[in-house]
Amino acid sequence: MRALLVVNPAATTTSARTRDVLIHALASEMKLEAATTEYRGHARDLARRAAETGNVDLVVALGGDGTVNEVVNGLLHGGPDPDRLPDLAVVPGGSTNVFARALGLPNDAVEATGALLDALREERTRTVSLGLASGTPGTEDESVPSRWFTFCAGLGFDASVIGRVEQQRERGKRSTHALYLRQVVRQFLGETNRRHGTITLERPGEDPVEDLVLSIICNTSPWTYLGNRPVYASPEASFETALDVLGLRRLSTPAVARYATQLLTSSPERGPRGKHAVSLHDLTDFTLHSKVPLPLQMDGDHLGLRTSVTFTGVRRALRVIV
Known part of the structure; x- marks a missing residue:
């Protein structure tokens, strides 16, 4: 088997020595080329080249969710085709590692490498759905x-x-769960539009869902982790279905207290609920419009301001070693 290992040297939970051990373990089982990322987007470029040349059977991402996202976007640059594209494997090295953990992988890089080698020997794979976000035709974001x-x-x-959080990290702060929680509080205290939502969700054949203040799109469950605690925004979401959406119409102090408590106590059977909460399951195509530009994030990466984004849930988009 020919494999490309894409290594993020800035991964927060792996040291250079650990990475060397992992590379040696993987190289003992396959013909391995290791490449270290040098700039933002480099993992995407490396994975795209691997997909286009056809000389690689497997791409392994060693890093956090941002590294995995870049690798996936490189692999799928020409569109999804699990039978043609290299398979994906993940060795978690970030602070949260949602994708890897949602797949059931250990959150420790050494243990995950052992699980990966076992999966390769036993030929265990899973073909997962993914989400695609695009500029909406006819809007200023269409390009x-x-x-x-x-x-x-x-x-x-x-x-x-x-x-x-990204601003704090640029100032030298470490990416921790405490840092995220502090920024949640600061964003809420500084939020000027808590009571009147600007977001409208439109989907074919259905009435629009209007006046949303917050919209979370999930391709799997859980949505994220606080330490070892999974947080379920859309418990029904899975890698076998399309996309789920949790929308909130109010972020007043009582509403935030209620929904924050529900998120912290959420489970695979029960997520946020109430008269100001909207939960939608297994959506293939929908668009979010906003009356004012709002920030967009994907897989924990801030992508700037948008007024309109079209989302597509693509089933069986990529094969993953599990």
């Missing part, structure tokens, strides 16, 4: 390049929080 995401996207509040 924005399409981008795949593996576990979640968001327009509005949660993307604002991620933007704040």
